[in-house]
Amino acid sequence: MSALFNFRSLLQVILLLICSCSYVHGQWPSLLDRYKNHEVLGAFWKMARVGERASPYVSLACILMAISQFNS
Template sequence: MSAIFDFTSMLTVVLLFICTMAFLRPRISWISAHRTGFEGIPWKLARIGERASPAVAVGCIAMAVYILFIV
């Protein structure tokens, strides 16, 4: 099943994108260059990862526990 149609997989992919963009933003200049439109999605994900890092961390831990022990 595709990650688009399964909520758990989609949530995992979104959390991974948020964490990846927050990690790569200081290292790659093009992430901060485009802030609007489709090209602004990496910048927005990086901002979510920076500003809401405790919530993202709790989400990652909860998803890891769910995947390891429940699924």
């Protein structure tokens, strides 16, 4: 569980989740659209939407995370 308490690992996990959710939504849209209004599972749909709409910023964040991972 230590990824939840280390801020950088948490950030990395969230970034990877956003990326994979947007891939899943691009590939099989109904899988995530089904839970659009679900309280818990709706978060994945929201992350997919973030990954679609804000893709340049997500990509920039990925590159910055890679650089910081490389330097540490």
